[in-house]
């Protein structure tokens with residue numbers, strides 16, 4: 186078993202992807218080379234701006250090369266939570282925005298010819314309890330009525346075998362709008378597009394400080410100093426205290442994945458007859474799918490920490506995977522890995538400006554399409570093509586408590602475990 190990410194093992198950083206030297210000056214410095222930073226860079230480079238992407242490791246090192254590759258409609262905060270926080274007009278706006286974000290990825294991979302196994306395969310949310318399935322029915326009717334959304338339908342427990350080769354769930358909610366891709370191929374393809382359009386990609390250039398200097402900023406990096414007219418912080422779950430204040434709005438939580446050896450085609454067809462993306466209806470949810478080369482990828486959060494031992498993670502995720510799919514008992518686990526999600530207090534993505542420095546983050550484990558689209562909109566903002574983005578217009582809760590996440594996250598995890606038992 187390898188304790189490395191399956192996606193980059195199969196699609197490593199392309200050898201022809203340039204790694205540029207640090208320039209002395211740039212129009213826009215983007216800190217972080219995941220989907221947020223690269224989509225912003227793409228828009229800016231196409232608009233003719235001089236853009237430099239600064240990455241502390243190698244391109245795409247963060248969550249963007251190691252996620253589940255699942256794009257599902259909506260935000261992490263449920264539509265009803267968004268409605269409760271911001272009212273019907275905003276809830277409708279954010280819902281449509283989430284759909285547009287998936288279309289945006291679809292459009293980008295086609296336009297930039299990114300070969301990343303993108304597929305409009307749909308997803309199934311599986312009901313962990315009978316009451317959850319009843320909730321699915323109400324939710325679908327309500328979404329049709331209030332949002333005119335008709336892409337989802339329920340599948341009863343008796344018919345669930347048409348969607349999943351498992352007996353443990355009480356029904357499913359199928360949404361045909363959702364999509365899947367290979368995350369590493371996507372992030373490297375984006376980086377190649379960004380470089381092709383003239384932006385600089387500077388690796389091993391961790392930013393350690395950002396200071397205002399007249400009408401520009403000076404960034405200290407591991408490779409020296411760079412001056413920039415504008416800065417975009419695109420560091421999500423890897424955000425540190427480089428921009429004081431930004432870290433107070435987001436905190437890291439670990440997500441863990443295992444992937445089996447490739448499965449025989451007949452077993453693949455039994456486990457996932459329509460090759461959907463899956464997640465269950467728990468708070469401590471599991472997400473799973475077949476990979477393009479026919480493995481079962483099974484992920485989740487064993488607790489909320491970012492430093493769980495990977496062998497311990499294999500034991501916990503492997504046990505749960507076999508509970509869901511007894512057919513996988515004895516199938517070797519080939520890969521196990523982890524990465525950091527960026528969590529916000531209200532489970533909403535956030536964008537804004539702190540002391541003149543722009544930021545966009547907080548996808549709460551739901552960022553493949555959302556980070557892509559918010560990155561694009563931040564790029565348009567910095568290119569002067571728009572004056573605002575919707576996620577800049579909502580209140581952004583921040584607290585110094587984020588600095589003490591190691592102490593309070595175990596209590597939050599315990600709370601969610603109790604909720605999963607009770608609701």
Ligand SMILES: Cc1cc2nc3c(=O)[nH]c(=O)nc-3n(C[C@H](O)[C@H](O)[C@H](O)COP(=O)(O)OP(=O)(O)OC[C@H]3O[C@@H](n4cnc5c(N)ncnc54)[C@H](O)[C@@H]3O)c2cc1C
Pocket residue numbers: 216217218219220221222239240241242244245246247248249250251252253254255256257390391392393419420421422423424425427440441442472484523524525526527545546548549550551552553554555556
């Ligand atoms: C295991 C896992 C599974 C997931 N599964 C899904 C899924 O199936 N569907 C979904 O929608 N979302 C999923 N997500 C979430 C999704 O991957 C993220 O929301 C998305 O990739 C965030 O992109 P980003 O560009 O904002 O941040 P990232 O891709 O995390 O990039 C941030 C980058 O900033 C760099 N950085 C940080 N600080 C500095 C600095 N000071 N100087 C320079 N560089 C810096 C980091 O090295 C990193 O490369 C998952 C995440 C994980 C970890």
